[in-house]
Amino acid sequence: MSLHTMVSLPFTLLNRGQLGGAGVLFFFYAVIVACISKALFEIANFAGVKARTGMATVVAKRIVPGHWGWQSRGRFLTYAYVPEYEILDLIVNGRTMTYRPIPWIMERTTANTTEPVQFKAARFNSKVQIIKFKYL
Template identity: 85%
Template sequence: MSLHKLISLPFTLLNRGQLGGAGVLFFFYAVLIACIAKALFEIANFAGVKAQTGSAAVIAKRAVPAHWEWQSRGRFLTRIYVKEYEILDLIINGRTMTYRPIPWIMERTTSNTTEPVQFKAARFNNKVQIIKFKYL
């Protein structure tokens, strides 16, 4: 049994005159390749990067109001009610970011202070991944 009989490729469908099927299949393959490339980029971005210890300037302590958002639960997309929560605006190594620590750390953190932080800085873009905050 030939591989071309098992797997339909966009160009073989074009040769058979199935333009619509070839377009859908080409789009599916393009999305699949884009998702794989994005996952590999995220892995390579932080792989092998050592954790750094530094200080984070807490600019503000903000509350995000309660809202509805779409989340996937298994195979289904469901509308979920998200309760109000607090986040911190931080500056780490000149990069501004938001961070949501666990509630007991959030209670002990005030704005306009400097807190110790352990983080990873990405290789290819300006992302920062916080590993530990305030209590190292």
């Protein structure tokens, strides 16, 4: 099946009067285009951005209770129980965010302190991505 036939298939179905089939294909095509657009935006958002070193203010140390949620297990997406875990509320580069460091760093971190951090600030939406926390 050629690409032209694949792209024009919803229009062909619409011309034949198969409105339901055309609607389903338009929906799937829209979802695929949205996923590709989101992935390209995320790549372009952090591409070529240099890592900076700064200070992060630890506002609070919280526990997220255990809950059920979607997780990928290899190639499969399953609904699994997520046990409770700790997170940090940080202020990095003027933005409030949550961060989940590895357990041994979490044990050595206290609230209301300032820690060194290496991060990337995105180009378009100023999202902060932490690369290294506390031990640079």
